Amino acid sequence: MVPEIGHFALALALALALVQSVLPIAGASRGNAVWMKSAQATAIGQVLFVAIAFAALMQAFIVSDFTVRNVVENSHSLKPMLYKVAGTWGSHEGSLLLWILILAVFGAGVAWFGSNIPAETKARTLSVQAWISVGFLSFLLLTSNPFERVFPPPLDGNDLNPLLQDMGLAMHPPLLYFGYVGFSIVFSFAVAALIEGRVDPAWARWVRPWTLAAWISLTAGIALGSWWAYYELGWGGWWFWDPVENVSFMPWLLGTALLHSAIVTEKRDAFKSWTILLAILTFSLSLLGTFIVRSGLLTSVHAFAVDPERGVYILGLLAVSIGGSLALYAWRAPEMEPGGLFRPISREAGLLVNNLILAAATGTVLFGTLYPLILEAVTGDKISVGPPFFNAAFIPMMLALVVFMGLGPFLSWKRADIAGLLDRIQFVAVLAVIAALAAWYLLNGGPIMAYLAILGAAWLLFATLREWALRIRLFEVSLAESARRVRNLPRASHGMTLAHAGVAVLMMGMIGSTGWKSEEIVFAAPGTEVTIAGFDITFEGAAKVQGPNYIADRGTLVVRRDGELVTTLFPERRYYPVAESQTTESAIRSTLAGDLYTSIATPASDQVNNAGAWTLRILYEPLVNLIWIGSILLVIGGCLSLSDRRLRVGAPRRAKQPATDAVPAE
């Protein structure tokens, strides 16, 4: 009964979406206030019905209702409750339902909180959002109904892929989707602005909180996914340039560009058509990600069950939404009048360079991700593009970006004072060079690129701190006065400082764990000793242990340094009988200085097994935790910026609008 309610609720949500996709936008062009207002009710109705459907599916998972095909295929009665709940979005159908739920949440969010948005803009935006809803709800109902029954019902389910039975996974898709799909509302705003033919600073200000919210979630989602791959999958790395990682990373890169270009639109009424284009492309890349993951277009470790029919349907959706919006862009964008002028050395120019680099980096990742497909289509050759390409192409671009990232915040709008700028940054530059040289002296060895990266990261960190210190006039005025300035500084400004510093910290972690990683793979019988990065590790043997729904081989590794016992690690190799699959549970000693990462694998052949030998993989990854810390800083910075008074929902508008309080034109 409950699954039928869920199914029916989805159909009702589709009906509401259909109404919302026509009525408000028609009202906006005819000036019919009632029609425009209807969007408010339908958007909130939509989120309610989709939430009912989602709850119905979740209920089926919680009570293990094996008459529902989706539950049979992705759950098992013995699975821990947390993973039963998480199983709701573990499959293609369930995750698509989550996708739609988030789409509806953002639509309803604008309907509920967007009281400062003019009625026409709001009506058009919500209609565009409903177009996307119609597309995906019909996709779900027509090709991937999550409530399909199965008869006769089996006694038990097939279990969820054990790799996915982890806390990181339980949180990773919802956050990632929140980011991915959050850009939909920005897209809707952009399309609405194109239909209206008007973009102004106010538009940029309405869009900013939604962009930020989506960006924060996407940042957290990607970081969590990376963390999951590192800790759970036992891959011993945090980024692999896998196509599916790339498709989540591209919207992030472009979304970051969008965040920055929208600032220019907001403060200086410039970069308007560029900002619109970025808004469209960011969501287009999110859609592309959805398409790639669900169509079997590229090989990847991720990928859902593949069905060409679904692929064609999503491609159709993509063609309509991306093709349609870009055609609209081609038609309307040239009519947008350019905004304020600026000099080559100014905040605008800095942000322009930032945007160009980020867009070029996105293009590089896109090209690298799709190159195998394109090459196969053109020549029939099959290749895969791996880390060497991305590292060679992407890292230099990021280093260039970092140079400008450090510089940008020092620049003033319109025209920066070059002499003053040099005066303020020379100290920072010297400090960064000293830091890089010191690293060279202390570490001797490692790739030269790593030292350039250290230079970049140090430059960014010091420049960011210096800029912050200048703002609060640290040591120029009394500490109490500085503290007062800290309080008075807009939160968005603190947010920027924190996020930029976060990038520097993140870089340090990446440099440490790639440039100075050490790895040992040994074939070890009990008593074998391995020495890595100053640790002496003794393998004591492996034993069988029994978990709730798995059996494991657990190795015991005693770690000593200079004869002193440091810790004992227990890496496991788990076997899940129901799902007939195995996972690696690495054991990690984690400190700020680095992670000692150990995993155990089954021996290659039977003869060896009799001798009690196991394959051990031991890694030392210096500074790797800085990656997670840096990511957290990015997220906190984003949240601070989101809580800025200027963006706060319901906060009274300032008397003067930024558009008009800008310096008069020359």
Added chain:
Amino acid sequence: MKRLIAGLPFIAAVIFGGFFLWGLNPDRDPNEIPSVLISQPAPAFDLDPVPGLETPGLARSDLVGNERPVVVNVFASWCVPCRAEHAVLTRFVERDGMRLFGINYKDKPEDAVKWLNDLGNPYERIGSDLSGRTGIEWGLSGVPETFIVDSDGTVLFRYVGPVVGPDAVERFTQALKQAGALPNGAGS
């Protein structure tokens, strides 16, 4: 000019869309990896016979100088798909006159002997690759794998996975015919 620039993203999207549409072709499998061995000489190897079997061992020289191309099948008794494939290969040998050689991959001799005694032995020669070294030379990605080798020792075709089911048998039959590995008139 401005109009042209504004239209560029649309044009790029259409081009990408074309590639995606092409990529959705259901016959296309992005996981399929072409073998580097195709049109290359088969690797050098010399394997002892499986102890306890009458069948002689297998070396590269046995693949060269035959009248027609021959088939090399990598199998193991522990490999369940091999068991399913065994019947298909036997049929090719008995009905169509295909010449079949085997590499027994990382298998205990006594298991292999029992397996062949149970199911029958369609192989002319079987090399025992206990260490898996020869498997590496052949670029094995898993068991079973089947190769067609020309009389000058060139690898003509590689099939990854069991030759089981109508599609696989059809593909394999086509490959055998193209290579001329079957006596005239066979393989219908």
